[in-house]
Amino acid sequence: MTRPVLIFDSGIGGLSVLRHVRAQQPDLDLVYVADHDGFSYSDWVEADLVAHVVELMGGLIEAHDPRAVVIACNTASTLVLPALREQFRVPFVGTVPAIKPAARETRSGLVSVLATPGTVKRDYTFDLIRQFAPDIAITLVGARGLSHLAERVLAGEDVPEEAIRAEIAPVFVERDGVRTDTVVLACTHYPFLQGVFERIAPWSVTWIDPAPAIARRLSTLIMDAPGGEGTTRYLSTKPPEAFPAGFDASGRWERV
Ligand code: DGL
Numbered sequence: 001m002t003r004p005v006l007i008f009d010s011g012i013g014g015l016s017v018l019r020h021v022r023a024q025q026p027d028l029d030l031v032y033v034a035d036h037d038g039f040s041y042s043d044w045v046e047a048d049l050v051a052h053v054v055e056l057m058g059g060l061i062e063a064h065d066p067r068a069v070v071i072a073c074n075t076a077s078t079l080v081l082p083a084l085r086e087q088f089r090v091p092f093v094g095t096v097p098a099i100k101p102a103a104r105e106t107r108s109g110l111v112s113v114l115a116t117p118g119t120v121k122r123d124y125t126f127d128l129i130r131q132f133a134p135d136i137a138i139t140l141v142g143a144r145g146l147s148h149l150a151e152r153v154l155a156g157e158d159v160p161e162e163a164i165r166a167e168i169a170p171v172f173v174e175r176d177g178v179r180t181d182t183v184v185l186a187c188t189h190y191p192f193l194q195g196v197f198e199r200i201a202p203w204s205v206t207w208i209d210p211a212p213a214i215a216r217r218l219s220t221l222i223m224d225a226p227g228g229e230g231t232t233r234y235l236s237t238k239p240p241e242a243f244p245a246g247f248d249a250s251g252r253w254e255r256v
Helices: 013-024 046-064 074-087 098-107 125-132 147-155 161-171 190-200 213-222
Strands: 006-007 030-034 068-071 110-113 137-144 184-185 207-208 232-236 253-255
Touching: 006 013, 006 046, 006 074, 013 030, 013 074, 013 190, 030 046, 030 098, 030 207, 068 213, 074 125, 098 184, 098 207, 110 161, 125 147, 137 147, 137 161, 147 161, 147 190, 161 190, 184 190, 190 207
Parallel strands: 006 030, 006 068, 030 232, 110 137, 110 184, 184 207, 232 253
Antiparallel strands: none
């Protein structure tokens, strides 16, 4: 095994990034880390979340000696990246709301950003809007329960569609005869629900998942790295027996 790339999220959402990394670089050795013990990152006091992720990352870097780390979490990236880059020498790739591509994509000028309540209140998110979408009407939707619902869906539970509909309803804005036509999936959990979103949406929109672009950015960053064996390890800060049924069905999750 070569030095792996570490992909990190508060839960299983980052697997939506991992699948694109794997598709683009089949040989890469990967270690996926879900901080289930800290999930959800949305409600953390910001200073506490920075300290928590920096501490956890210190242990992970020491244990796995990654060649690069992907923070596959908007709620963490929009806050913690500067502290991580200051503290560690390993290159970090972040995941932040895809406001720039959304501003290019929209025809109606109405764009919604679907994220956790943590991400929509970050200064980083407001800066992205100021910088890349000053003339676009952006609706920020902090969906309180949606990442929890995605965790449950991926754990194999039946989640009532009504619960998902209620979370995404504010995304669809109709104003002066124009409608939202572009929605940024600004939480890595949400691409796993995109099929449901499309089915229950009151009208059709373009959903923007930044994961392919993140995987491309990673490829550029580690272009000269030697090919690996294409291994993937799945680690969680919670013991596998504490996972809801479904997560450990394959028996592949290990404790950090
Ligand atoms: N998947 C994470 C994100 O991209 C956050 C999920 C959570 O911690 O609630 O924002």
